[in-house]
Amino acid sequence: MPILHDFHMHSSFSSDSTASMESMIQSAISKNLKAICMTEHYDIDYPNYFSDPTPPFLVDFEAYRAHYLELEAKYRGKLEFLFGLELGLQPHLAQTYYECIKKYPFDFILGSIHTCNGNDPYYSQYYFKDIEEEEAYRNYFKFILENLEVYDGFDSLGHLDYVVRYGPNKDKFYTYEKYQDLLDPILMKLVSMGKAIECNAGALSRGLKTTNPNSIILTRYRELGGELVTIGSDAHKPEAIGADFDFARAVLLESGFTHYATFRNRIPQMHKL
Numbered sequence: 352m353p354i355l356h357d358f359h360m361h362s363s364f365s366s367d368s369t370a371s372m373e374s375m376i377q378s379a380i381s382k383n384l385k386a387i388c389m390t391e392h393y394d395i396d397y398p399n400y401f402s403d404p405t406p407p408f409l410v411d412f413e414a415y416r417a418h419y420l421e422l423e424a425k426y427r428g429k430l431e432f433l434f435g436l437e438l439g440l441q442p443h444l445a446q447t448y449y450e451c452i453k454k455y456p457f458d459f460i461l462g463s464i465h466t467c468n469g470n471d472p473y474y475s476q477y478y479f480k481d482i483e484e485e486e487a488y489r490n491y492f493k494f495i496l497e498n499l500e501v502y503d504g505f506d507s508l509g510h511l512d513y514v515v516r517y518g519p520n521k522d523k524f525y526t527y528e529k530y531q532d533l534l535d536p537i538l539m540k541l542v543s544m545g546k547a548i549e550c551n552a553g554a555l556s557r558g559l560k561t562t563n564p565n566s567i568i569l570t571r572y573r574e575l576g577g578e579l580v581t582i583g584s585d586a587h588k589p590e591a592i593g594a595d596f597d598f599a600r601a602v603l604l605e606s607g608f609t610h611y612a613t614f615r616n617r618i619p620q621m622h623k624l
């Protein structure tokens with residue numbers, strides 16, 4: 352079965368998107384998707400690279416919820432439209448995030464690491480400055496684990512190897528084996544926490560050969576007992592919704608999965624691949 356659920360996307364409620372939420376819905380309908388989940392960015396203490404008067408990646412939750420409800424009602428029957436969030440995890444924010452997610456009835460929460468040691472790998476001129484690529488990747492993986500030790504208020508770990516998208520050599524020299532000593536503990540921790548892992552198809556349009564993470568890592572997650580994989584395009588514009596989902600499906604089948612997961616009221620539902 353083709354993948355008909357896109358569980359990672361952003362609209363203009365995220366600082367790095369100018370797309371209207373309604374344009375995302377219309378694109379999903381035109382692509383015959385069954386369900387999409389908005390996962391707007393919420394990154395407290397994100398580095399303010401451009402000295403913006405308002406710090407980036409904060410969410411006006413009241414406005415977000417109100418607009419979501421309006422559109423959910425408007426498109427009911429045409430598309431299942433879900434209310435989510437992509438939390439930018441940092442260990443010191445755990446308590447603040449627990450408080451935040453209690454306030455709104457989220458369907459799905461992605462836990463992602465966008466900031467490590469005070470920098471976002473996206474801004475490679477800072478994150479990769481004066482550091483070897485391998486060490487920079489290792490720091491990122493260690494930081495994931497530090498977050499998992501203190502925070503479990505999410506459903507799926509977003510783009511596990513996000514850092515690789517922005518490395519000087521991207522995934523050219525990146526292998527599971529090279530980082531196994533750090534990746535295995537992350538995967539084991541996710542399994543013991545009962546958390547899903549995301550297969551992020553957005554990596555392909557960002558210059559990588561495959562999804563974040565790749566089939567070898569997804570296979571390892573499954574071998575360690577992991578059963579829940581969510582799928583997202585990480586679209587920041589309408590045309591990117593559902594992009595490369597056939598590729599993602601092939602990656603999951605190759606990894607030995609027969610189903611993928613979506614969430615409603617934070618409860619997983621399984622769909623055949």
Ligand SMILES: [Zn+2]
Pocket residue numbers: 437463465509510
């Ligand atoms: Zn992200």
Ligand SMILES: [Zn+2]
Pocket residue numbers: 359360361437585
């Ligand atoms: Zn995202």
